[in-house]
Amino acid sequence: MIEIYGVLGSIMPIGLETYSDPASKQVMALVIRSRFEGEKYNFITPPESPLQVGVNFYESGDRIQPHAHLPRNTVVRSTQEFIWIKKGVVLLQLYNESQTQVHDVRLSKDDCVLLISGGHGFHVLEGAEFVEVKQGPFSKEQDKIRFEPRES
Numbered sequence: 183m184i185e186i187y188g189v190l191g192s193i194m195p196i197g198l199e200t201y202s203d204p205a206s207k208q209v210m211a212l213v214i215r216s217r218f219e220g221e222k223y224n225f226i227t228p229p230e231s232p233l234q235v236g237v238n239f240y241e242s243g244d245r246i247q248p249h250a251h252l253p254r255n256t257v258v259r260s261t262q263e264f265i266w267i268k269k270g271v272v273l274l275q276l277y278n279e280s281q282t283q284v285h286d287v288r289l290s291k292d293d294c295v296l297l298i299s300g301g302h303g304f305h306v307l308e309g310a311e312f313v314e315v316k317q318g319p320f321s322k323e324q325d326k327i328r329f330e331p332r333e334s
Contacts, residue, residue, distance in 0.1 A: 195220040201285045203278045203300060210276050210285070210300045216292035227296065232317060233262040235296050261325055263297040263316040270310025275331075277301035282332045301329065 197218030201211040212226055218237050225236040240246075267289045276285040278300050288307075289295060 195224060198226060199287075201276055201287060204284055205278065208300075209298050210278075211274070211287070211298060211302070212296045213287060213289070214294040214296075216290070231262070232256075232258050232260060233264060233296065233315075235264060258317050260299070261316055261320070263302075263314060264294065265297070265315075266294045266313040267291060268311040268313055270306065271308040272310050273305040273307055275303045275305065277303070277329075277331060280332060281329045303331075 195218060197215035198220075199213040199215070200209060201213070202209050212235070214226070214235075214237060218224075220237060220239065222240075223236060223238050225234065227233065227235045269291050271288065271290050274285075274287040274289055274295060275283050276287065278284050281301060284300075287295070
């Protein structure tokens with residue numbers, strides 16, 4: 183099993199990219215490319231992360247034992263968002279805590295991104311379809327701030 187969050191001295195799997203704030207070094211996003219290669223189980227977020235993300239590979243005939251997730255109370259201090267680009271091409275723009283753009287990342291069909299910190303925006307380059315996952319309950323009025331980017 184591979185456990186990765188940023189670069190922990192281990193070799194990054196092919197198709198996994200980490201984007202951090204250049205000043206604070208805080209991880210902002212993890213991109214899982216459609217060409218990702220890894221072991222059978224590849225959890226790319228630490229156990230304490232509010233959103234657990236893994237990329238797993240199964241052989242024909244493998245079975246996942248039936249299971250259920252137990253109810254529990256969890257305090258979520260930050261909202262993370264996972265996006266799968268189902269079709270199209272987009273430019274992901276990442277912003278630091280000062281709302282200054284620090285990265286442009288081109289995402290294409292079947293790429294995924296876990297947005298961890300800072301801000302983000304998208305520019306659709308070719309008609310796109312997203313699948314978006316974030317913790318709930320979610321309130322647009324209480325959980326999101328829109329901003330005009332600052333000049334660097």
